Amino acid sequence: MQTVKMVVTGPFNAGKTEFIRSVSEIEVVATERRITDHTSRIKKETTVAMDFGRITVDSDLVLYLFGTPGQKRFDFMWEILSEGMLGFVVLVDSVRPETFREARRILDVFHNYAHTPYVVAANKQDVQDAWSPEDLRIALKVRPDIKMLPCVATDKESVKNVLLELLYRIMETAPE
Amino acid sequence: MALKGNLRDFSTTQLLNLIHLARKTGSLTIQVPAGVTTLYFREGKLVYASTGSRDGHLASVLARAGKLTEEQAKIIRTRSGTTADKELGMLLISAGHVTQQDIVLSVRGDVLDTVYGLFTWSDGIFHFEPNQLPSDDAITVPIDLENIILEGSRRVKEWERLQDELPNLNVALKFTDRPQAQLRNINLSVDEWRVISYINPRNSIKQIAQRIGMDDFQIRKIIYGLLQAGLVEMVEPEGAPPRRPPSTAMQEIVSGPPAVKRSVIRKLIDRIKRL
Known part of the structure; x- marks a missing residue:
């Protein structure tokens, strides 16, 4: 049995858990805990180690989706999670500009861990005050050759689109 | 879509750069402790600015630029009532008080003073409203943003130096x-x-x-x-605020992607399409 993995990363509350939950065939193994610090005003629970979703392709191939913890103090986990990944998705909270700098930092860190293909997904595009993907590209200084995709993490089709775009990018560099 | 945020997270320089690169048309309103400032853009160029902390009447703008005396400006403000800037400008040119170039340069200078004032703020709520332009009566002067961004960045450096001193x-x-x-x-x-x-x-x-x-x-x-x-x-000097420690250099650990064949990727694509 061959297993491959892709990583979903992004700042705190960007929607990583929902993203994986939307497409995983198993109940996402989320290691969420109640938040006790100041970020509890934003959401009540957060991922402290990783989220873990699975998509079975056939009896010989399984895709695992790993979601990284969003809070800074758990970033020691990132390097471990990035090992052996096919590619990664950087999920950005399009309605919280205060997280853009962190999103850019995460993007750089992951790109430095592994020069694998990646896409940037502008999540929460269904919210009225969401920054558009075009504006986010400029704000985050995302290179023109990197896909910046609109996304709604709770919408399965939207998540599928992001994963497919990432796979198309991976395909370009994969050996025959 | 709306662009909303705080200068703490997205600075004036970054905002102007975004508007410039995306060639945006609309108004950018920034609320800082000193008051509210609104900048107007057409296809990525700054065309007009207004700020609550400064009288934007054309006579006042011309007085600040030294084209009218304070006394002249006061009389014109009183007499012109609600006359729009464009109309007032024509009257002042006809009366020989100023030239068209005086007006253009004065308005331009005033707009630049307003926008440069924003670079020193590091905290303030901003909101970009697409396609909102000043009224047709306003005198607009298109100004390229590149030089403003460069000059603004220089001022930020000067600001930082002054803040240190x-x-x-x-x-x-x-x-x-x-x-x-x-x-x-x-x-x-x-x-x-x-x-x-x-x-x-x-x-x-x-x-x-x-x-x-x-x-x-x-x-x-x-x-x-x-x-x-x-x-x-x-x-009675007080101690300077503590400086932030420099950020640590990013550890660079680079590994390549695992060698997964295209046939495997094709299988994954097909599977996700079928989800």
């Missing part, structure tokens, strides 16, 4: 013991004289700035000059 605006000032006699021999600008007139150990620098309507950058610049010239000295 003069970190605390809650201190007061007094004249040095080498005294007033020297002031007569020194060429001071109008703004410097305004500041000088409020120097008193009871007034903090911040209070002086508020009293004469200067922002932190302007007052710092003037006080710094006066301090360097040895005309004034600080009293």
Whole structure:
């Protein structure tokens, strides 16, 4: 049995858990805990180690989706999670500009861990005050050759689109 | 879509760069403690600015640029009533008070002063409203943003230097013991004289700035000059705020992607399509 993995990363509350939950065939193994610090005003629970979703392709191939913890103090986990990944998705909270700098930092860190293909997904595009993907590209200084995709993490089709775009990018560099 | 946020997270330089690169049309409203400023853009160019902290009447703009005296400006403001800027401009040109170029350069200078004032703010709520432009009666002057961004960045550097030199605006000032006699021999600008007139150990620098309507950058610049010239000295100084430690260099651990064949990727694509 061959297993491959892709990583979903992004700042705190960007929607990583929902993203994986939307497409995983198993109940996402989320290691969420109640938040006790100041970020509890934003959401009540957060991922402290990783989220873990699975998509079975056939009896010989399984895709695992790993979601990284969003809070800074758990970033020691990132390097471990990035090992052996096919590619990664950087999920950005399009309605919280205060997280853009962190999103850019995460993007750089992951790109430095592994020069694998990646896409940037502008999540929460269904919210009225969401920054558009075009504006986010400029704000985050995302290179023109990197896909910046609109996304709604709770919408399965939207998540599928992001994963497919990432796979198309991976395909370009994969050996025959 | 709306662009909303705080300058803490997305600076004035970054905002102008975004508007420039995306060639946006609309209004950018920034709310800082000194008041509300609105900048208007057409296809990525700055065309107009208004700010609550400054009278935007054309006569006042021309007076600030030295094209009209304060007295002239006062009379024109009173007599013109609700006359729109464009119409008023035509009347002033016809009457021979100013030329068209005077008006264009004065409005341009005023718009630039307004936008440069924003670079020194690091905290303030902003909101970009697409396709919102000033009224047709307003005199608009298209200005490329590249130079504004460059000049603004230079000012930010100067601002940072001044902030290092003069970190605390809650201190007061007094004249040095080498005294007033020297002031007569020194060429001071109008703004410097305004500041000088409020120097008193009871007034903090911040209070002086508020009293004469200067922002932190302007007052710092003037006080710094006066301090360097040895005309004034600080009293009851408080400690400078602690500096942030430099960020640690990012650890770079690079590994390549695992060698997964295209056939495997194709299988994954097919599977996700079928989800």
